[in-house]
Structures are given as C-alpha cells and as structure tokens.
Amino acid sequence: xxxxxxxxxxxxxxxxxEPVETPHxxxxxxxxAAAAAPGGRVSxxxxxxxxxxxxxxxxxxxxxxxxxxxxxxxxxxxAQRPVFPAAEKYFFAPLKETQLVYSKPFRIVQHxxxxxxxxxxxxxxxxxxxxTIAGTLRYQACDDAxxxxxxxxxxxxxxxxxxxxxx
Numbered sequence: 001x002x003x004x005x006x007x008x009x010x011x012x013x014x015x016x017x018e019p020v021e022t023p024h025x026x027x028x029x030x031x032x033a034a035a036a037a038p039g040g041r042v043s044x045x046x047x048x049x050x051x052x053x054x055x056x057x058x059x060x061x062x063x064x065x066x067x068x069x070x071x072x073x074x075x076x077x078x079a080q081r082p083v084f085p086a087a088e089k090y091f092f093a094p095l096k097e098t099q100l101v102y103s104k105p106f107r108i109v110q111h112x113x114x115x116x117x118x119x120x121x122x123x124x125x126x127x128x129x130x131x132t133i134a135g136t137l138r139y140q141a142c143d144d145a146x147x148x149x150x151x152x153x154x155x156x157x158x159x160x161x162x163x164x165x166x167x
Contacts, residue, residue, distance in 0.1 A: 058087030
C-alpha cells in the first residue's frame, strides 16, 4: 500500500518519469515544478522502491557502497547537497553487524537554483528555453544473503525557464 501511495504521489509531481525497473529496485524521478524563473529554486526528486527482501546502503553507512546521486556539471544551475531520509537499522546476522540501510520506498531530494539571466545567457540558454539536468543514481543492493554488483541508473529532468521581465 505504501508503494502504491508513493507512486501515485509521484505521478502528481511535475515532469514525472516512467518507472525504471532494475533487478533490485524501481526508480522514478520528478520535479517540484515544471517551470522556474531565473534565480528560482526547484527540487528534483528521485523515488526509490527496493524490491522485496532487498536493501541499499544509506550514505552514512561506512565500509559499504551507499546509494548516491551525482549531477552532471551544468553552468545554468547550482546544485546543493542531496537530502536523504533517515536510515533504518538492519542487523545482518552472518557478520553480526548493524547496518544503515533503506529497505522501504524512500525519496532523495536534490535542490537546484536556476542561474540568473546573465549566467543563463553565458551558458547558452535563451530566455524561455528549457534546461535539462542529467545525473546518475548509483547503488549497491543486497538481500539477506548476497550483495550484488553496484549499478547505475541514468536520470534527467527538464525544467522550463520562464522568461524574465525586460529591465
């Protein structure tokens, strides 16, 4: 039920992607707004739903490959650090370790600020043209017996940039 609510909530978000299925999880991305003014802030969302009995490591987990998002350099936007939800504690009996993981659906939020008009022009964007922000979601999934090879999922968002009033 939680997954269904998460997916329905994402569908209502601006620019929601079709779900991407991997052997370990389902990924979908969207934005807080389909358009933004120069200098405005937009939130990029990545919704991740691990498949049954799977988990991925949280960014705070040391000595393992954590889930991460990396945005390609884009002079038309300034990205802040991604925001991850609180991790769950998972006791892995074979190693007698408590690990920080995500085994339930979760959302990563990446805030970006659209450049001001002069910087947009310098980056080759005309007023009113869209900006595409590309990135990569990287993760290593594990179940209660095996850790799988790390995987990468390409993600991208397109944001329409509103025209600035003439000054």
